[in-house]
Amino acid sequence: MTPTAPVPLRTPRRSGLRRLLAAAASAIVAAGTLLGVSSTPASADHGSTGLQGIDVSHWQGSINWTAVRNAGIRFAYIKATEGTSYKDPQFNYNYPQAYYAGLIRGAYHFARPNLSSGAYQADFFASNGGAWSRDNQTLPGVLDIEHNPYSGGMCYGLTTTQMRNWITDFYNRYKARTGRDVVIYTTASWWNTCTGNWTGMASKSPLWVAHWGVHSPTLPAGWSSTTWTFWQWTSCRSVSGISGCVDGNKFNGSLDRLLALANNTA
Numbered sequence: 001m002t003p004t005a006p007v008p009l010r011t012p013r014r015s016g017l018r019r020l021l022a023a024a025a026s027a028i029v030a031a032g033t034l035l036g037v038s039s040t041p042a043s044a045d046h047g048s049t050g051l052q053g054i055d056v057s058h059w060q061g062s063i064n065w066t067a068v069r070n071a072g073i074r075f076a077y078i079k080a081t082e083g084t085s086y087k088d089p090q091f092n093y094n095y096p097q098a099y100y101a102g103l104i105r106g107a108y109h110f111a112r113p114n115l116s117s118g119a120y121q122a123d124f125f126a127s128n129g130g131a132w133s134r135d136n137q138t139l140p141g142v143l144d145i146e147h148n149p150y151s152g153g154m155c156y157g158l159t160t161t162q163m164r165n166w167i168t169d170f171y172n173r174y175k176a177r178t179g180r181d182v183v184i185y186t187t188a189s190w191w192n193t194c195t196g197n198w199t200g201m202a203s204k205s206p207l208w209v210a211h212w213g214v215h216s217p218t219l220p221a222g223w224s225s226t227t228w229t230f231w232q233w234t235s236c237r238s239v240s241g242i243s244g245c246v247d248g249n250k251f252n253g254s255l256d257r258l259l260a261l262a263n264n265t266a
Contacts, residue, residue: 001110001144001185001247002057002079004086046215047233051251051258053077055108055232058090060242065094065101067241075104075251075258077142077208080129083112084121091129099137104262106132106139108185111170113145114156118169126177134263140180142208143170146190160196167195171204180264181205183229191220198222206261208232208249228252229261 052072056063057079068076076098079088091107098105109125111118122130122143130141145167148156155163167184174182184201185208191198202222206229211217217231229252236245251258260266 001055001108001146002059003110003149004082047231047248047250048237049250051075051253051255053230053249053251054237054239054242055079055247055249056090056094056242058088060090060244060246062243063090063094063097064241065097065103068098068239069101069103071240073103073239074255075106075139075249077106077108077139077249078129080107080109080141081121081125082110084116084124087128095129102137104137104139104258106141106183106262108142108144111143111145112150112156113158113163113166114148114152118166118171119173122170122173122177122182126174130174130178132178132180136259136263139262140183140206140264141174141178142183142185143167143174143205144185146186146210154190155194158194160194160198163194164196164198164200167201171201183208185210185230185232186220187211188218188220195221202227206230 051074053075054068054073055077078091078094078098080091081087095105095107107129109121109130111121125141132138132140147154158166171182174180181204184205187210199222207220207223207227208230209217209219209228210232212232212234216225217228219225219228231250231252232247233250234248237248239246257266
């Protein structure tokens, strides 16, 4: 998801280059699409069907959450924290406003495995927006772990064993703090490279996979076409209430199943 500062050549999500491309694409979207329709052609992407959501951070600026909900968006993930000290400046507005507008929403943490232990970052996340409550509208928190947008290499300078241990450390502490299995956001390419095709989280964590412009997502090791939970199917869709592009997501199931995930009754 979104790092704190724009950087070039970032593969999975929002780099400075991506934002330039997204800005250009959003102009096309605004000129040629109807409310709530993705800029990705339907023929190239099946993610635009089914239960729809978005994910946001301060990069989206001021959001009219009532308009977002009226556009048919049912869920949202909102950036809360990054690394060991960064708090997204829009979180304290976005998180409650999404709730009041009637969306089912959750928070995400952008991982920086080279800065501290996984447990330390899980504590920071849980204490600054990533906590969970059974209120019919709060999803379990997300560990956003993906291509390193800063210096230190794609895998943050960690070996595959060290990365597995870091993720396990985060997972264990987050579950101890909240009682929930943390959702993992990643791409197949990053996960398989940086964890060594590790299958150890597939039986624990719901998967949020990023793969744009395809009929169905390529999945990280361990998960299958029936076990992914969220799919980020586009990096640029137009949604009423948000200026410019926003990431589009799909839930793999019905609204009842999304509520079961939110309330830990699945």
